[in-house]
Amino acid sequence: MTHYQEPQLSREEIDAAFSDAYRALWNDDEQRRIDADIEKNRKADGEFQLPASAAGREVRAEQLSHDFIFGAHIFNFDQLGSDECNARYKELYGTLFNSATIAFYWKTLELEEGRPRFRPEYRDTAEFWNRCPDPKHQPHWRRPAVDPVVEFCLSKGIRLHGHTLVWGNNSWQIPDWLINRIPFDYLKKANLEHNPNNHTLLSEATSYAFEGMTAREMEQALPEYTTLLNTLMAKRIIEIAMRYGDKIDSWDVVNESATDYGRGNMVPGSKLCKSCYGPMPGDYTYRGFKFAEGVFPAEAKLNINDYNLSEDYVKQVRNLRARGCKIDIMGAQMHLFDPQICQDIADGKSLVQSPREVRETMACISRAGLPIHLSEITITSPGGDRRGEIVQAGIARNLYRLWFSLESMMGITWWNVVDGCGAPGEPSVSGLFTREMEPKLSYFALEKLIHHEWHTETVCRADAEGIVAFRGFRGNYRLSWTAADGSEESMVCHLK
Numbered sequence: 497m498t499h500y501q502e503p504q505l506s507r508e509e510i511d512a513a514f515s516d517a518y519r520a521l522w523n524d525d526e527q528r529r530i531d532a533d534i535e536k537n538r539k540a541d542g543e544f545q546l547p548a549s550a551a552g553r554e555v556r557a558e559q560l561s562h563d564f565i566f567g568a569h570i571f572n573f574d575q576l577g578s579d580e581c582n583a584r585y586k587e588l589y590g591t592l593f594n595s596a597t598i599a600f601y602w603k604t605l606e607l608e609e610g611r612p613r614f615r616p617e618y619r620d621t622a623e624f625w626n627r628c629p630d631p632k633h634q635p636h637w638r639r640p641a642v643d644p645v646v647e648f649c650l651s652k653g654i655r656l657h658g659h660t661l662v663w664g665n666n667s668w669q670i671p672d673w674l675i676n677r678i679p680f681d682y683l684k685k686a687n688l689e690h691n692p693n694n695h696t697l698l699s700e701a702t703s704y705a706f707e708g709m710t711a712r713e714m715e716q717a718l719p720e721y722t723t724l725l726n727t728l729m730a731k732r733i734i735e736i737a738m739r740y741g742d743k744i745d746s747w748d749v750v751n752e753s754a755t756d757y758g759r760g761n762m763v764p765g766s767k768l769c770k771s772c773y774g775p776m777p778g779d780y781t782y783r784g785f786k787f788a789e790g791v792f793p794a795e796a797k798l799n800i801n802d803y804n805l806s807e808d809y810v811k812q813v814r815n816l817r818a819r820g821c822k823i824d825i826m827g828a829q830m831h832l833f834d835p836q837i838c839q840d841i842a843d844g845k846s847l848v849q850s851p852r853e854v855r856e857t858m859a860c861i862s863r864a865g866l867p868i869h870l871s872e873i874t875i876t877s878p879g880g881d882r883r884g885e886i887v888q889a890g891i892a893r894n895l896y897r898l899w900f901s902l903e904s905m906m907g908i909t910w911w912n913v914v915d916g917c918g919a920p921g922e923p924s925v926s927g928l929f930t931r932e933m934e935p936k937l938s939y940f941a942l943e944k945l946i947h948h949e950w951h952t953e954t955v956c957r958a959d960a961e962g963i964v965a966f967r968g969f970r971g972n973y974r975l976s977w978t979a980a981d982g983s984e985e986s987m988v989c990h991l992k
Contacts, residue, residue: 500935513886517844533901542991543965549979551962559952563970565907567595571638574622584933590652604639616641656744660751662784664773702774715768726777737791746797753781758808785821801827813864827871839878842887867906880925889937
């Protein structure tokens, strides 16, 4: 792993970056509470039977991996413009990150109907991207072909997470060719009435075309499209499961559907949903999970994911589980996209993501009774300068510590690892690395937490029967000792 030299910060720089009001929120009592909760919720006592050669011997316990997920999306695989940048990017997976979120967005996975981009083509190679003068204008920017990414992650032995199977968003998920199958008159209406200056018929909000209509009226008006939409959603889930079901550990089966649920748009037994996005299969969250449960292996974790962390989300998950849906994990998004918000937090002008707010939000969704994956997080570096980096790193450190301490939390996934590599509308300075793959202060903050503060190495002694006991962070360990004949022996165990 590349060793990066951490810049030295003066006390004056750190003090100048944060207000007294911010420090008061994250005071010593708060930090002690976090430390106590980490000790309680993230550590365990273990007792292991070693071979007879270890009896009475000194045993070294070294943590090899964490059970807790420290992830990031891997959307910029081989796309960073140089072999050196690509190598540094890939190196993070399996070192800093033990999990990678892999893009399965329908719009770009299947740019052409019936031709999903599983296998790589020339346009997916590092050579293509190294020569590409305008990467952000390519339709598959941040959407690499799936097979090479899966193979890479498997070679590194890290956890794979698929994102996302079902989502109604027209801009990022529903393929253009499928939107074009909506009858022309409705597309024209949406475009002319709500998007008059855009001459394309691919409106970002096809829901406008059906204002004043009920879901039942939409279904009657769109019989062929209704059948097509339901058929293709099922086909997509089955096709992906057949190819990757035994390779990928967990899936965001449905993304951002709690708002539709809260508005009463999910009607059991219906064939079409009048979603806030536009036409979607009827009761699509329920159907998505039932299809997934039927075709993915039993050990695959099926997640629901949302930014809407309200009571609607809790009620939706409870309702789906009561109806027999297999939902293993709740995903929760936290994006501080606006750099000014991060600056206001540091200046003590905003209580967004304060300790109290975080605990209240997570306590709310924890009532659904499922582990929580903080599935997408963004923390921006306001101004993109040195002070901004200090602010980003300080906020990240405090929030990661708090999130890690919460009993229901099982993982945290940083969204955009590299500056300037987000989607349109996402900040250009929210990465852990610059566009040239130079580490920012936030990288060092996370690296120290994951590999130092939250890493167990200890020495203990086995008893006369070869039993050894120790306390540490949950994960895999190597136990090693020197036998009486001078030989070095070891075994791997799991502390859970």
